[in-house]
Amino acid sequence: MALDLDTLNPEQLAAVTLEDRHALVLAGAGSGKTRVLTTRIAWLVHEGRVSPAGVLAVTFTNKAAREMLARLSAMLPVSLRGLWIGTFHGLSHRLLRAHHRDAGLPATFQIVDAQDQLAVVKRVLRALGADEERFPLREVQAFIAAQKEDGVRAAEVRARDERTRRLVEFYAAYDETCAREGLVDFGELLLRACELLARNALVREHYQARFRQVLVDEFQDTNRLQYRWLKLFAGPRTSVFAVGDDDQSIYAFRGAQVGNMAEFEREYAAGCVIRLERNYRSHGRILEAANALIRHNRRRLGKRLWTEQGPGEPLRAHQAFSDEDEARFVVEAVQRLAAQGVPLGQIAVLYRSNAQSRVIEHALFGAGLPYRVYGGLRFFERAEIKHALAYLRLLAVPEDDAAFLRVVNFPPRGIGGRTREAVAAQAAASAQPLVAAARATEGRAAAFVALLERLREQARGLALAETVRHVIDASGLAAHYRAQRDGAERLENLAELENAAAAFAEEWAATGGEAGEDPLLAFLAHAALESGEHRAAEGGEALQLMTVHAAKGLEFDTVFLCGLEEGLFPHEQSLYEPDGQEEERRLAYVAITRARRRLYLCCAQTRRLHGQTRWALPSRFFDEIPPELVQWIDTPRPSPARAPVRPAVPRGAPFRIGQNVHHPTFGAGVVIGAEGDGADARVQVRFGAAGVKWLAVSVAKLAPA
């Protein structure tokens, strides 16, 4: 695959060969987005407009970064050394390793994933004697992560109430702990990188002068911090090429700001917005359904997909009596398709929430149909892997308290809470890391430290994979799992970790790595930043089961979309979130646009959820798809959904639950409750910063938003 511009459509070509300026590319589903992005880079380099070292290409996933790099290497005969391509986190990590002193980090700083972060938060809350009833662990963690995603440090949080002030204290203490122990969480990677660039003019100017072309993929998923990150890398002579699709923004709950697209257009790309609306994936009816559905969203930049393929088959819809019947319907339809020769790997079953997979799996298993479920724990997130990694971290950084606590008693060696508390108290009193305090004790804790020191001594001079092997054996992990009845799989995973280390070391040697860096440190960072793909791969012999979120970016010949019911999809939780309904609709849009040829839409009248049987109406999304596109199977078309899950506001009240509203003082909010009617009507509204408030409809200047 050389650099081939002839097969690009006019819009793609315009984007690829755009003059040197900022641009926003609105790339619809299946419009050849990745191809445009990679061809753009190849074109810039090929034309001599930029050297590979002048390119910064940012993605969200490692998979996307790898794919872009692979395509680029195929298109360009030149060495791509010096090209910075990777995830926001991977690139931030690279920057921070190179400038750790300027960033105020130890050379051996460790990356903690969400799991590790939770453990640190827990430790901090315990140390502060926090009321864990009032401040659940997960909420505190979410608060800290959300603040970082917004680029806000503890000292900068505008705390209006007592509760927030307390949360800020936890946030500050958490950051202090991380700083003391040399730990950096995902948000911190980006925040530190931003602060480094913002404060250090020398570093900033160096990178701004170097990167003449900045390209961003999946721009609709960027959060506030990532937007800032991009602005800091983009100097006065840099062109930013942002590619995204506001209609596929489905990660607001993780801090993504769809508004970044409009903001970017205003701030950078004014007058240079290119729309890729020609779709190469789906048949006409599927696109029409998607277009019709998404038109119900109000906040859009606007886009309408089209295709030169014919209309194709009608969409098929089915309302089953129960979730089990729904699963049976899927199984029977899949069997018919399989009999027609459709490969199972080209069929996907999508659902809103993971809990739905159980029933479907059960039915598939009963029918003997092979399937693969995506989601769940990934390789580097498995307990046995995290344990092994903790030992490795302790080799690299003895003073890593988080790692210490994880394995001090694993495998069990009789060091319980009592001993740990004593060691922790000693460490706190002498302002030392836990290892140092433990070394000074008599007994088991000291013996553990001796074990660590022995391991470190023995690992000296060993290759990375040998070190991993040695640690697994000499730490007692291998023996522990060997003795367990169901430890075989865990042992296999540990063996796989050794393989992963070997593969990593080889890759490391081939690319040279960063000068002077320790391969063990690099491997640990790799493990944290790339927790192992668990997303679907093309082909295969098995049916693919996954959430709609996990399906983003993928495509299948046939898609079954299950559980299209009010309360499930759109999910009832979304009623309480600002713009929740629109996000759910975008999610449905993503689901629909995954299908190439056949799309089945399923719902059930009853569903077992949390042990109870619940009744549900067909999703409102059915009403938003033109009926002439849909063929109902075995079911007369159900009556329109309309009725909300919760009772609506009493008669005559102008607001419905789930509705977005605006208040002159509190700003944007969403109606989450109501009582009374007429002159007494009151509504409960959740505002962003101001929190939840009850407002009298007749008094408050509340307007629909």
Place this chain on the structure above:
DNA sequence: CTGAGAATGATTTTT
């Protein structure tokens, strides 16, 4: 310190 039962709470999760 450890294992067994109770309590809990339960969308989505690229890094």
Place this chain on the structure above:
DNA sequence: TCATTCTCAG
């Protein structure tokens, strides 16, 4: 319903 987390007795 069910999986994970927490508490308490041995």
